[in-house]
Amino acid sequence: MPRRMLIAGNWKMHGLRADLGFFDSLAAPAARSNAEVLICPPATLLAAAAERCAGTDILLGGQDCHTNATGAHTGDVSAPMLKDAGARYVILGHSERRSDHAESSELVCAKADAALAAGLTPIICVGETLEQREAGEAFDVVGAQLSASLPAGAGTEFVIAYEPVWAIGTGLTASAEDVARMHAFIRTRLSKPASTRVIYGGSVKPGNAAELMALDDVDGALVGGASLDIDAFAAIIATAG
Numbered sequence: 001m002p003r004r005m006l007i008a009g010n011w012k013m014h015g016l017r018a019d020l021g022f023f024d025s026l027a028a029p030a031a032r033s034n035a036e037v038l039i040c041p042p043a044t045l046l047a048a049a050a051e052r053c054a055g056t057d058i059l060l061g062g063q064d065c066h067t068n069a070t071g072a073h074t075g076d077v078s079a080p081m082l083k084d085a086g087a088r089y090v091i092l093g094h095s096e097r098r099s100d101h102a103e104s105s106e107l108v109c110a111k112a113d114a115a116l117a118a119g120l121t122p123i124i125c126v127g128e129t130l131e132q133r134e135a136g137e138a139f140d141v142v143g144a145q146l147s148a149s150l151p152a153g154a155g156t157e158f159v160i161a162y163e164p165v166w167a168i169g170t171g172l173t174a175s176a177e178d179v180a181r182m183h184a185f186i187r188t189r190l191s192k193p194a195s196t197r198v199i200y201g202g203s204v205k206p207g208n209a210a211e212l213m214a215l216d217d218v219d220g221a222l223v224g225g226a227s228l229d230i231d232a233f234a235a236i237i238a239t240a241g
């Protein structure tokens with residue numbers, strides 16, 4: 001079976017109830033698309049977004065989860081809570097979590113296990129910094145992140161997001177050639193290469209999405225800034241067929 005494209009919007013720490021009208025505008029582009037269309041709003045908006053998206057093709061996801069299902073962890077959100085609020089996916093190991101919260105790949109792996117146990121599909125983020133790329137270490141860094149971050153159980157389904165840190169929110173994107181090379185490398189590291197989706201993130205915009213989405217080993221996009229603008233996000237979805 002061919003891999004279905006996934007176009008995911010990562011709203012990060014943006015979004016209030018007043019922004020829920022976005023989902024009404026997204027319903028038609030999502031219905032027209034062959035791709036899976038996912039928005040990961042802040043956890044505070046998940047339940048209201050789920051109500052708003054009922055009966056549409058829009059899927060919802062979280063941006064992080066705890067390794068435990070419940071417990072004394074003030075301020076944290078668990079995978080079953082995300083699922084209960086309407087999430088189907090959860091982004092894990094985003095570079096902003098790895099840097100702001102010192103998340104290790106081992107922690108990301110434990111979170112992925114928790115997400116899978118709750119019935120969520122993890123979107124596991126990997127990517128090198130500019131210094132690492134310039135030092136010729138991009139493949140080693142991403143390879144090490146994959147080795148330590150990926151859940152091992154048989155039959156587990158997850159998505160990999162390749163997000164070069166230097167391309168996130170900077171307006172810089174990796175060249176199509178660099179993306180193709182890294183995605184092909186990532187695929188060689190997967191236990192189920194034919195069915196696992198590898199999506200690209202880092203300043204994906206309407207102007208560069210078509211070229212990136214056309215690459216053989218690119219199965220979609222993780223979109224930050226441009227996912228807050230309905231016209232830009234709809235245009236990106238349209239490039240995925």
Ligand code: PGA
Nearest residue numbers: 168169202203223224225
């Ligand atoms: P960006 O963010 O599209 O704003 O670069 C991507 C991401 O962080 O997932």
